[in-house]
Amino acid sequence: xxxxxxxxxxxxxxxxxxxxxxxxxxxxxxxxxxxxxxxxxxxxxxxxxxxxxxxxxxxxxxxxxxxxxxxxxxxxxxxxxxxxxxxxxxxxxxxxxxxxxxxxxxxxxxxxxxxxxxxxxxxxxxxxxxxxxxxxxxxxxxxxxxxxxxxxxxxxxxxxxxxxxxxxxxxxxxxxxxxxxxxxxxxxxxxxxxxxxxxxxxxxxxxxxxxxxxxxxxxxxxxxxxxxxxxxxxxxxxxxxxxxxxxxxxxxxxxxxxxxxxxxxxxxxxxxxxxxxxxxxxxxxxxxxxxxxxxxxxxxxxxxxxxxxxxxxxxxxxxxxxxxxxxxxxxxxxxxxxxxxxxxxxxxxxxxxxxxxxxxxxxxxxxxxxxxxxxxxxxxxxxxxxxxxxxxxxxxxxxxxxxxxxxxxxxxxxxxxxxxxxxxxxxxxxxxxxxxxxxxxxxxxxxxxxxxxxxxxxxxxxxxxxxxxxxxxxxxxxxxxxxxxxxxxxxxxxxxxxxxxxxxxxxxxxxxxxxxxxxxxx
RNA sequence: GGAUCCUUAGCUUAGUUGGUAGAGCAUCUGACUCUUAAUCAGAGGGUCGUCGGUUCGAAUCCGACAGGAUCCA
Numbered sequence: 001x002x003x004x005x006x007x008x009x010x011x012x013x014x015x016x017x018x019x020x021x022x023x024x025x026x027x028x029x030x031x032x033x034x035x036x037x038x039x040x041x042x043x044x045x046x047x048x049x050x051x052x053x054x055x056x057x058x059x060x061x062x063x064x065x066x067x068x069x070x071x072x073x074x075x076x077x078x079x080x081x082x083x084x085x086x087x088x089x090x091x092x093x094x095x096x097x098x099x100x101x102x103x104x105x106x107x108x109x110x111x112x113x114x115x116x117x118x119x120x121x122x123x124x125x126x127x128x129x130x131x132x133x134x135x136x137x138x139x140x141x142x143x144x145x146x147x148x149x150x151x152x153x154x155x156x157x158x159x160x161x162x163x164x165x166x167x168x169x170x171x172x173x174x175x176x177x178x179x180x181x182x183x184x185x186x187x188x189x190x191x192x193x194x195x196x197x198x199x200x201x202x203x204x205x206x207x208x209x210x211x212x213x214x215x216x217x218x219x220x221x222x223x224x225x226x227x228x229x230x231x232x233x234x235x236x237x238x239x240x241x242x243x244x245x246x247x248x249x250x251x252x253x254x255x256x257x258x259x260x261x262x263x264x265x266x267x268x269x270x271x272x273x274x275x276x277x278x279x280x281x282x283x284x285x286x287x288x289x290x291x292x293x294x295x296x297x298x299x300x301x302x303x304x305x306x307x308x309x310x311x312x313x314x315x316x317x318x319x320x321x322x323x324x325x326x327x328x329x330x331x332x333x334x335x336x337x338x339x340x341x342x343x344x345x346x347x348x349x350x351x352x353x354x355x356x357x358x359x360x361x362x363x364x365x366x367x368x369x370x371x372x373x374x375x376x377x378x379x380x381x382x383x384x385x386x387x388x389x390x391x392x393x394x395x396x397x398x399x400x401x402x403x404x405x406x407x408x409x410x411x412x413x414x415x416x417x418x419x420x421x422x423x424x425x426x427x428x429x430x431x432x433x434x435x436x437x438x439x440x441x442x443x444x445x446x447x448x449x450x451x452x453x454x455x456x457x458x459x460x461x462x463x464x465x466x467x468x469x470x471x472x473x474x475x476x477x478x479x480x481x482x483x484x485x486x487x488x489x490x491x492x493x494x495x496x497x498x499x500x501x502x503x504x505x506x507x508x509x510x511x512x513x514x515x516x517x518x519x520x521x522x
Numbered sequence: 523g524g525a526u527c528c529u530u531a532g533c534u535u536a537g538u539u540g541g542u543a544g545a546g547c548a549u550c551u552g553a554c555u556c557u558u559a560a561u562c563a564g565a566g567g568g569u570c571g572u573c574g575g576u577u578c579g580a581a582u583c584c585g586a587c588a589g590g591a592u593c594c595a
Contacts, residue, residue: 011567012532012549072561073554092555114548128556150533153547155559161547162533168590169533180533270523273592377595520589 012148019111020144026107030144036119038063042080042087046132049124057124060134062087063142065179066116067151076109077133080118081179088133089120095137108141115145115179152180171517184512190309191501191513195262197305198282198495207258207284212247214240214264220479221245221418223471224267227277240266245418245492246479248285249447252490253482260284262497273509274439276517280497289491291430291446295407298434298442298493299326302405309504317437317506320403328405328434333394334359336408340397349373358390359427369393383468385460387415402435409433417457417473419445420489437503444493451483 009017023030039061049057064080064087078089093105112118122136153161163181164170170177170184177184199209217236219226221243231238244263251259263281271277286294306324307313313325337358344350350373354365361369366389370376374396384392390412402408409432410425419429430446448454458475465472501513511517 010532010549015549068558070557070560071554072557075555075557077557077560079558088558090556094555127558129558131556131558133556148532148548150548152533153559157559159559160534161559164533166529166533166590168529171590270595380595522589 016146023111028108030141036063037061041084042082043084045124049132060124061121063119066114088131089136090133091136114151115149117143171511171519174515187505190505197308201301202260207260208256210259210261212244216241218474218476220474220476227266227268242267244283248283250482252285252287253485253487257287276510282495282497285490285492287488287490291432291444291491294444294491294493295432299328322404328407330407330409332410333408336398337394385414385464387412391415400438403437405436407432407434417461418448420448441499442495447490447492449487451480454483455480
């Protein structure tokens with residue numbers, strides 16, 4: 001008996017299939033359809049039970065997966081795991097088989113394996129060794145498990161047996177990882193709590209959650225290579241969205257004054273510890289506000305989120321304590337770079353040729369710095385515009401320094417084609433990025449709403465594209481048409497949800513905060 | 523895309539100038555009606571990622587491929 005071609009069954013799998021046959025031949029259904037009424041969860045019992053209130057625990061129904069079996073002959077101790085934790089079951093043959101017919105014992109109980117899912121009824125008591133347990137009066141199989149589960153065992157000294165450490169196993173068989181590894185499960189519970197917190201935070205302030213197209217005819221709103229697909233009914237190429245920004249702005253044009261969406265975005269690019277081609281960004285746009293207002297909002301959001309999850313605003317990240325107390329530091333990106341240049345020159349890392357403030361450098365000097373100091377291939381640099389060069393220098397020189405939450409603000413105009421020009425500072429835009437633990441967590445602008453300026457910016461992107469920058473933005477004339485009707489002054493923000501989850505769950509890889517990260521097919 | 527490393531039983535792994543694989547947990551058989559890594563006595567389970575080469579002989583050396591991890595681009 002096999003489920004798929006070419007796969008030989010292991011001895012343990014053969015054994016389980018034989019047990020399945022025995023269970024069926026004894027008249028028990030290994031996959032019953034009936035509802036099993038659950039009255040209690042493991043954790044609730046083990047945290048609230050005491051002998052003083054045992055009357056309330058006389059008829060308890062629990063269901064879960066068998067995680068340990070301690071067979072003592074005519075008594076078996078089982079531990080089952082439900083969604084909230086573990087509960088020990090005390091199963092006695094003579095309690096299950098009161099009429100002397102031991103078929104249930106020999107036909108079913110003795111054919112149970114680790115991983116089987118059972119439903120039990122009984123009363124709660126405390127064993128001689130002091131463990132709150134369920135004395136089982138009836139037991140039924142709810143699902144037979146045919147594949148051995150590498151259940152983790154721990155001894156009294158804390159030695160761990162059978163813990164799956166192979167990351168490929170965890171990622172490919174997340175279902176198994178979630179069963180055997182509570183740490184994994186907790187990360188994903190935390191992820192949901194984070195998303196719920198943000199949703200509540202925005203809803204309480206009057207924001208409207210919306211849904212915009214995942215399939216787009218023009219992949220706009222970001223600099224990235226898209227996934228392409230054929231749209232049969234419309235007989236044209238479509239793209240999976242790289243961002244939802246331009247659609248949310250269309251909604252601001254339409255008169256909604258605060259919208260947001262948790263947007264699953266797709267970028268056809270490399271994957272590493274912080275990038276998965278499919279990822280989640282929260283985008284939110286608010287009419288009549290600017291990026292200063294947005295900075296205040298975001299620092300409130302992050303501070304309160306950390307406070308809610310951890311009960312305090314100072315938390316430990318990779319061995320150092322980081323404060324999330326608002327307000328966060330605000331540093332102009334050019335100031336940050338100039339400071340790093342000065343430090344580098346004083347430390348002898350680069351020559352004094354680069355002592356002039358970076359805003360005065362011409363493009364050839366930027367390129368020279370990138371090739372000689374940062375050792376970036378000239379072929380690549382030739383495709384980059386001024387803004388991307390400066391962004392690259394910031395990434396290399398400064399990014400890692402911003403461990404405590406810091407707003408990096410006022411970027412050069414040509415690296416921010418959707419941001420409004422700064423009200424005071426020439427050649428800059430009203431933009432901020434939030435850096436925490438050396439990584440970009442959020443990106444926001446006072447949104448560009450001047451359709452003529454926006455048209456010019458798209459034009460500059462087209463020129464970059466012609467130079468070979470395959471991430472330059474596409475021109476979206478429908479978006480320009482929307483802007484021509486008039487979009488009120490608007491502040492917009494995007495928060496990387498995956499990175500936020502990595503940060504707050506202290507995970508080093510994005511794969512550890514994605515339930516099903518992409519891997520090559522087996 | 524480049525460099526380095528990894529792939530041995532269900533899981534974790536040992537395997538020393540190349541001599542047809544050893545363990546713990548899990549599994550199976552037997553004993554045990556309050557155990558908790560239960561214990562005790564026995565047993566089975568591996569085409570050592572795949573394919574090819576060198577050799578009398580390959581888990582081990584060489585090559586290609588596949589998957590994964592880390593770092594770089």
